Amino acid sequence: MAKKPAPVPLLQLDNQLCFAVYSTGHAFNRVYKPLLDRLKLTYPQYLAMLVLWEQDNVPVKDIGERLFLDSGTLTPLLKRLEAAGLIKRTRSVEDERQMLIALTAQGQALRERAKAVPQGILAASxxxxxxxxxxxxxxxxxxxxxxxxxxx
Amino acid sequence: MAKKPAPVPLLQLDNQLCFAVYSTGHAFNRVYKPLLDRLKLTYPQYLAMLVLWEQDNVPVKDIGERLFLDSGTLTPLLKRLEAAGLIKRTRSVEDERQMLIALTAQGQALRERAKAVPQGILAASxxxxxxxxxxxxxxxxxxxxxxxxxxx
DNA sequence: CCGATTATAATTGCGCACAATTAGATTGCG
DNA sequence: CGCAATCTAATTGTGCGCAATTATAATCGG
The missing domain is CATH 1.20.5 (Single alpha-helices involved in coiled-coils or other helix-helix interfaces)
Structure with missing residues (x-):
């Protein structure tokens, strides 16, 4: 008769903190989606905007350090935000390696509408x-x- | 003079639980990466294997309910696990809509090597x-x- | 001042994640 | 039975997330 493998508690899905984090992250995303759809933002784009609403005209590197993301993720994301008219990407004059990200008037204005988002999340939580x-x-x-x- | 926007505590990145969850998820992923590279698994693939090590020969739907993922994510992921020789995908005879996922001998054997993973995570945490x-x-x-x- | 090193972004390629659609199987109702 | 509604996967298209590579700029050491 086939031997059933002994359960290994540490290998069980529901015992794992990492899976709780992973699945809660997805749940947050699903709750954010309808709220952010109104702003035409994805969740990572919303995070980038949060950074810029706190400090405008910063290099990509600073946004990356704040969000723990690299240029491979941020470059296309920021290009989409620029295409949407929310930010402006310009090379720094002092250091031509840096790409500075600044809010447009439209990007600043979106902050007002974004104030409603955390309330919705708090309620769902x-x-x-x-x-x-x-x-x-x-x-x-x-x-x-x-x-x-x-x-x- | 330009008016500085008043800080809105709920809009500040570092006050947000969702960002704590999001960024901790990424941190977990980075810690898992070297451990899972040895098993030639990605983190979501590892989660699917955890499910199968608990219950073998289950439909895609059950894996999806367990991991909160849909077939759009799971179908290509499971095809890669099949290509790696860890699982076998077969249509159910009783209900031809269902695709049953079963471990191969290789997939079962991998469980032994996976036992070391949670230890490494616990240490890093x-x-x-x-x-x-x-x-x-x-x-x-x-x-x-x-x-x-x-x-x- | 020049060449090597370091720093910053961009690019490429792969694997999720999910919405929307499609295809085929099953169930249920009249 | 017959056909609509439902169910399960697969498919398609978009947007992350990250490793690896490349390109260009700045800095540092001799």
Whole structure:
């Protein structure tokens, strides 16, 4: 008779923190989608806009460090935002290697409409602001430890 | 003089739980990469194998429900696992709509080598098992609330 | 000042992720 | 039975995400 493999708790899907993170990320995406469709943004594009609404006219590198993304991801994404008229891409005069990203008037104006988005997310999460902050802090601490482990 | 926009706390990147989830997911991926490269698996492929190691010979739909993925993602992923010799795809005889996914001997054997993976992740996370379980439970609860909000 | 090194983006190629559509099988209702 | 509604996968098209490579600019050491 065929031997059934012994269960290995650490290998079980539902025991894995990484899968909880992975699947929660997808769930967030699905909740964001209808809210962001109204702004004609994808979620990663929305993140780039969040960065620019905090600090305008920054090199691609800075956006990448903030979002943990590289130019392979950001270059086409930013080109799409430029095609949509939300940002302007110009080479820095002081350092011609840098591509500076600046909001257009349209890009700045979108910020007003974006203010409604976090409310919708908060509602769908059905969390208190305190609970969300606690989870966020735990996750950021974990993320930083994971990123630190990469350096070794 | 140009008016600086008033900061909107809920719009700030570092206040957002979703970004913590998103960026932690990427950090996990980067930690998994070298471990999974040895098994010649990507992370989503590893998840599919975890499902199959728990229950063999299941339809694509069941894998999709378990991983929250649809056939648009799974069909090409499973074809690659088949090309790698880890699984076999066959149409169900009882219901010809279903494509049944079964492990090959090679796919079953890979489970032994995969046992080392969670250890590496645990080390990189620098968490106790208890902390990981607590975060996992919080995230799963959040995920379920987000998914429930989609139904409305 | 020149050549090597380093830094910044862009490009290419591959693998997800998902919406929308299509194809074929099954079920259910009159 | 007959046909509509439903179900399961596959397909197509778009947009990430990242490794690897390339191109160009800046910097550094002799």
């Amino acid at each position: 059905a969390c208190t602001v305190g609970e969300m902050a606690a989870m966020k802090n735990d996750l950021v601490a974990l993320r930083d430890r994971l990123n630190a482990a990469l350096g070794d | 620098a968490c106790t098992v208890g902390e990981m379980a607590a975060m996992k439970n919080d995230l799963v609860a959040l995920r379920d609330r987000l998914n429930a909000a989609l139904g409305d």
